[in-house]
Amino acid sequence: MSLNEYKPGSAFPGVIGRTADVSSPAWPMPNRAREGAPNVLYIVLDDTGFGQLGCYGSPIRTPNLDALAGDGLVYNNMHTTALCSPSRSCMLTGRNHHSNGLACITEGSMGFPGSNGYIPFENGFLSEILLAQGYNTYAVGKWHLTPAEATSAAGPYDRWPLGRGFERYYGFMLGDTHQYYPELVRDNSQTEPEKTPEEGYHLTVDLVEKAKGMIADAKQVAPNKPFFMYFCTGAMHAPHHVPQEWADKYKGQFDDGWDAYRQKVFARQKELGIIPADTVLSRHDPDVQEWDALSADERRLYARMMEVFAGFLEHTDHYIGELIAFLKEMGEYENTLIMVISDNGASSEGGPSGSVNENKFFNNVPDSLEQNLAAIDDIGGPKYFNHYPWGWTYAGNTPFRRWKRETYRGGVSDPFILSWPKGIKARGEVRTQYAHAIDMVPTVLDALGIEAPTSIRGVTQSPIEGFSLASSFDDANAPSAHITQYFEMFGHRSIYHDGWRAVCPWPGTSFVESGIGFGAPISYDKLTELDARGWELYNINEDFAETNNLAETERDRLIAMIGMWYVEAGKYNVLPIDSRGTQRFAVERPQIAADRQRYEYFAGTQMVPSNAAPRLLNVHHSVSVDAVTPSGNTEGVLFAYGGNDGGISFYVKDGKLIYGHNYVADSHFRVEASQPLPAGRHIFSFEFEPTGKPDFSKGKGTPGKITLLVDGKPIGEGNLPVTIPLVMGLGGGVTIGADTGSPTMPDYEPPFRFNGTINKVWVDVSGDRVEDYEERMRIYLARQ
Template sequence: MALKEYKPGQAFSGVIGRTFDVSQPAWPSPNRARDGAPNVLFIVLDDTGYGQLGCYGSPIRTPHLDALAADGLLYNNMHTTALCSPSRSCMITGRNHHSNGMACITEGSMGYPGSNGYIPFENGMLPEILLQNGYNTYALGKWHLTPAEATSAAGPYDRWPLGRGFERYYGFLGGDTHQYYPELVSDNHQVEPETTPEQGYHLTPDLVARAKAMIADAKQVAPDKPFFMYFCTGAMHAPHHVPKEWADRYKGQFDEGWDAYRRKVFERQKALGIIPANTELSRHDPDVQDWGTLPADERRLYARMMEVFAGFLEHTDHYIGELIAFLKEIGEYDNTLIMLISDNGASAEGGPNGSVNEGKFFNNVPDDLQQNLAAIDDIGGPKYFNHYPWGWTHAGNTPFRRWKRETYRGGTADPFIVCWPKGIKAKGEIRTQYCHAIDMVPTVLDCLGIEPPTHIRGVTQAPLQGFSLKSSFDDAKAPALHVTQYFEMFGHRSLYHDGWRAVCPWPGTSFAESGRVFGDPIDYDMLIQLDAKGWELYNLNEDFAETHNLAERERDRLIAMIGMWYAEAGKYNVLPIDSRGTLRFGVERPQIAVGRKKYVYYPGTQVVPGNAAPRLINVPHSVSVHAQVPPGGAEGVLFCMGGNDGGFSFYVQDGKLTYGYNYVADKRFKVQSDEAIPEGQHIFSFEFTPTGKPDIAKGKGVPAKIALFVDGKKIGSGDLPVTIPLQLGLAAGVALGADTGAPVMEDYAAPFAFTGEVKKAMVDVSGEAVEDMESKMRMYLARQ
């Protein structure tokens, strides 16, 4: 007899007698998806420009992504917010980024509803919806949607992936990570990669292997149960890391430079029909060097940086191809709705000359051309946190102007491919309907026949703000449903309405023309001036690449659109406008534990992320570690914060207590004790005392004196002529007893675990001198 079921929450439908033989069982029915429901796969690339995929006209080989476009649809009018976390919040909620509290990346959050970094629970995420409808839900790779101060082991975990509807997660919570030494989280806890770079480890194949395993785990038990997978590579964000043989495939292919690349891609885009035939290529950007005037060494360096990027992208395509091949192998490909997108345009965070350490950008430190040239043979390997120069950024966004962080189309127009063999009849066609990342969730729900829920876990849901694209799947001429869309990023504003775009650039049309730099503030008086004279206007129906400013000719239309921008800003919590760039990273944010001057850490615990760790930038502080040194001595890391892109390490080497400081991989300083450390239990300390003032605008933190102590007795000292002004390494968490990531210092190999026993450590930011507090310190460490 078939099992009898009833829906949970309804009355029991069986029969209950006095004994089992006169009773009839009934069971709460499992949460099953409707028959034939498709799987859903989002593939999110990072920092990939409109002109960088092969199917969008690029010379970079992306055969597997091209095959998705050939088996589905390529959209030429998709838009994002111009920055990663904000765009990703749109993709996964169907609401605008300010509605999600994501005006900026989480590390740049501010205390206003539109920018606090806390995605409201009333803005339900797609996995939360699909979980209610019988789906398995998986997230892999980059997350960057949890407030940075809430990514530690103290939580709260309600805004981690598993708190927002995903059943399983494997990836990194921050904005980028070292591809050879990633900061990995599995579900709700930190893990280390199972192999090393020397053994061939790289994050992308690791993510693909985990993705295939997650799907297989469930499909072997419930083959008809659909899944939603949110697969987000660390690629193509810096660091551009790829095994050398992949980069070498492109040797010599970029020697003609970025202007030649733009011209070739532009003509290819026209030939493919990606852009309208009447499109004019946007101008050579004033901030980009003329390739022909560059010295030969610079051209050689920049070409190699692009070879590395191209190899990185082909490598990424290869492993995404493995994931797609796996879906075909298990018979799931035809009924999987795949959406591939980039989160913003190509990135200019490498500056005009490229960088071997992206951390310099976040600390206002100019790049050193000679240092970059010296690194040329190792770019792409684990030693550097490299990024190409913004000439390649501009080229990567062909045919548009500008780049990531700005709301010209170079920052906001992105690749978008939709493939669903069972659900879309059209193959290999181009779609021109205007769309935005907020349209992805409504499209999925429309395809699945699911109504947006009114409640999720008891929380009343806000309306979706995007529009379904389903009508365009099999009708190239279907009218675009998305008619109006605002943009704002770091004070750079624009508005799309019915084929027109109004743009108010900040800090200007270019740095060279405005005389300003990224992060210059917009105060109230400046905003008034910008609204009066700073807006531009483009007719996209005739000017796809924003090359002809019609602001004077269409003044009435422009004024109306400026007013419309403010109406949208009021509707979606856009104000206040805050153009301060990297300075926002230093803003104090709420912590779970407040008012602390002393922090105690224990061995065997998870790395404490930088935003939940004590802020040791430009302030006096000390670190003391209670450790046991065995007979014969010990070596290794006692305490560290940062990675090979910047930070400090407190360690024992050659028997001597050592303090090492990595200034954004530009300079490294070392202070060692005058004598060997003693055996037995001791408290090893260093004291950081500022000796001058910082110059943050020029990328310089305070100079400082370092003093080393054993049990409160000074055993060495030295000076730091310069320190990091804003942010230690991009993953600058507290690690005790080992340097678990890319090593801070070059004179040891990770993890350089301490060979004695670390018992506890204390960080003190009270300013109290170590030699005056040694006895108190012993008592404090003993109590904790």
């Protein structure tokens, strides 16, 4: 017998009498999805270029993604914003990144509607839409869509995943993380990996296992209930971390260099029909070294860095394959709409020489070829935070020019695979329709037969700005629905319209040619000059890789497209144009709690992320710990800040109090007490007193004197000849009573928990701080 159900909010259709025998029940109707509704799976790769997947012509083996392409469609005309968080906001809302308040990453937000870092609730997420349609909703992996100042345990949580329509979350909140020692969040709380690197832990493996678990948890109870999963790997963002056996598969395969890679990929792309047969390969980038001009040691090191990247990508593909195999095993694969995309082109943040510790780059500490060569056998392991040189970046974006952060096609043209065996008849075909990340949401809604809601949780919704790709599913010749699309990233501008692209590069066509580095400001007068003489024009229908600038011969068209760019800019909150990549950090933003001179911390609490932690660099400071030591052997970390790529640790080992300073993994300094710690309750402290001035441009923070104290009495002192100048470790914040994540000092294994009792910790930063805001913002931009 079927139950009498009614929609919540409507009139009760049953009968209510004086007693049950003369009454008829009716039940609020459960929120059920349409029968047979497909699952939806987003797979978002990070920093993966157009020419890095096997099905896009790369020699790197990606058999599982290739198989998805073989079961579905490969798009060669998909675009993103050139930066991660802005692109991801487009994928989830169907609105442009400035409409989402994400002109760049939230760490560089400004006080304007298009760049304040807060995605409006008027721009509903796909998760919010599908949740209301009876779907389970899961987010796994990288998030980086919450304002940076709201990512600590103080919240607010309304822009965390669970605040934007996801029922469950497991991943990391910021732009990157250590693949062996990640900063993990489960739902709204921090958590720790369940294994160590020595036990085989790797973030990608963990994310896939958690994704499978979330799906299985619900499907075993309600097999007919569909899910939406937003699955975002940390790969292929730095650090490029992978077990050695995966990297060793590629030994010797990149010894001929980045230009040889480009030529091979370019030829393969033509064979596969990924690019038109008449495509001209873009030029050798002026910022990239000639491979043959490098020393033998440089070639050996850079080739190994690429071997590690290739192994990392194949490893990622393997575990994505496990997720797909799991769907097949459950009988869910055929009716799952899968979209695979990268958030931007390949990343150039390794600079011209790459690095085995990216934190050196962020701190202006020069990489040493000798040191890097000494590390060559361990690159890819947990010891290093490595990134390849930008020669491999430009190769990874074959056939296009330039890279991430810039709106040439190398920065904004990305791989896009779409598979839905039950809903799409075509198999293994290339699609050429123009597309942008804002088209993903309307494509899903069209495929599911769902209209975009006018209201979500009482908030009236803005119009979706993308266009459905569903017409292209089974018709290779379907016209592009998306005719016009603007681009802007740090003042680098472009616009597409009906087969043409106009580009205004800033700071120029390359750093070498312009003589200007990234982040140079554009004044009003400079913008006027750029609009008069700085734009280029390309006929993409005939010049797929933007190699033939028609600005002079098609002047009228170019002028019209420049005007069109400003129309789009006005429509989507793009103005004001702000090319500054460094000074933005000095802008004062609303904070949950203002900077203060004295901080209190407690044991058993969550890690305090670096953006909410006290700034201890280049300032007189002290840390005091109210603790009870056991009567036996005392050991463990009292206070730590950073990771194995740089930071400080205040700890006890062999019964003695120790201050450790990890200078970007280049040097490790220890100041040890002269006598063992007494048992019982005491105040253990260290004081840092600057003894000189920092030299930020040369990667040197202020030298200083360390004094160790027990109950205010000195028990040891020592000098630090140099300290970290700009940023602590990339993979950790402040922890109390343990050093979770990668070990800040090499003489203990994490988490090295304190075996006594910690009552309270005080951090005093009342000294005068020396800041370089320009350098700090450069670091944040490089980590998105």
